[in-house]
Amino acid sequence: MTRDDVIIRLVDVYKAFEGLQVLRGVNLEIRRGQTTVVIGPSGCGKSVLLKHIVGLLRPDRGDVYFRHHRISALSENALVKVRRRMGFLFQGGALFDSMTVEQNIIFPLAEHRIGSGDQQVQRCREVLSLVGLDGLQGRFPEELSGGQKKRVALARAIAMAPELILYDEPTTGLDPIRADLINELILKLQQTLGTTALVVTHDMASARKVGDRIVMLHEGKFIIDATPDELDRADNEVVSRFVEGRASPQELAELQHGQFSAWSNGR
Ligand SMILES: Nc1ncnc2c1ncn2[C@@H]1O[C@H](COP(=O)(O)OP(=O)(O)OP(=O)(O)O)[C@@H](O)[C@H]1O
Ligand SMILES: [Mg+2]
Structure with missing residues (x-):
């Protein structure tokens, strides 16, 4: 090694x-x-x-x-x-309550200027599909179950394809x-x-x-x-x-x- x-x-x-x-x-x-x-x-x-x-x-x-x-x-x-x-899935999920699912997932991509707006939306769809939640882009965290929030947080952590x-x-x-x-x-x-x-x-x-x-x-x-x-x-x-x-x-x-x-x- x-x-x-x-x-x-x-x-x-x-x-x-x-x-x-x-x-x-x-x-x-x-x-x-x-x-x-x-x-x-x-x-x-x-x-x-x-x-x-x-x-x-x-x-x-x-x-x-x-x-x-x-x-x-x-x-x-x-x-x-x-x-x-690095991608980090916090224990409590820690989504931004005032943002939709899509905004939550795109946030780190936008912050680091990764991809165009369209590419970010596409990436969001891909990672939501991976966790079985495509279609919930427009929901707010309070409209999700605990397990769904966790999966959105997971989708956000993997969206940047971190090493x-x-x-x-x-x-x-x-x-x-x-x-x-x-x-x-x-x-x-x-x-x-x-x-x-x-x-x-x-x-x-x-x-x-x-x-x-x-x-x-x-x-x-x-x-x-x-x-x-x-x-x-x-x-x-x-x-x-x-x-x-x-x-x-x-x-x-x-x-x-x-x-x-x-x-x-x-x-
Ligand atoms: N910022 C902080 N200020 C003061 N004490 C803290 C802080 N963060 C953690 N602690 C304390 O450090 C200890 C370890 O906390 P930690 O959150 O790492 O536990 P854990 O192993 O993750 O537990 P769990 O399995 O319940 O999540 C706890 O006693 C906790 O109260
Ligand atoms: Mg802990």
Whole structure:
């Protein structure tokens, strides 16, 4: 493997918020054409990690690189240029409420002056077809279901045909068939355009399906880096519990001695 194969590199990244140490020495290399899946419990810092890659957050210590660009040190102007090569699906979808579906999707194309007006409209139609929503161009976000909003946000992320796409929980809140179609779309983009992807998910079926490798964030660091097959054989209790969805005895004990018994005491 040459240096050029590494698209994203995180080197010993630390990040804290008001005393809460979220990232504690994160190291990760993402290779071109691969889909890397990040798993880990709610609140462990997965979205924070993605925000470092697009430069929305800067590390307290350590470095983040996108190819040879040191993201953690770029000015806002330089960041705008680099971000053009990345697609980012935010966890909440984050559509502009005052814009139609079409305006939402065209917005980044217009901002970066990609294509003529007609070409942008055509591109919008193509990406909406990919996510099964062609025809909804004129709707406003409030007229869409949660899953539809998510798919519009996904269409917007892929409209620029970026070389790297970051997906923050792309299948959460979708029905199982839609979720599988999104998985297929992620695979298709990888196979046809060679897109590199980083996918954050709690959905293990999705993780196995799209992931070339799966990494797990725990207490601020990656504790495993494995293929889906290797993950099943992992000799690590924390990883196995998460993958199989089993709470630890300690977590169960907290539930029993916690608020639930306090409520029933009063009856
Ligand atoms: N801008 C911020 N200011 C203060 N605290 C933050 C900020 N962003 C994230 N945090 C905190 O950092 C921790 C990690 O948040 P993050 O959103 O990365 O979790 P996550 O792993 O994505 O969780 P989930 O699976 O629920 O989406 C949380 O405790 C969160 O409250
Ligand atoms: Mg998150």
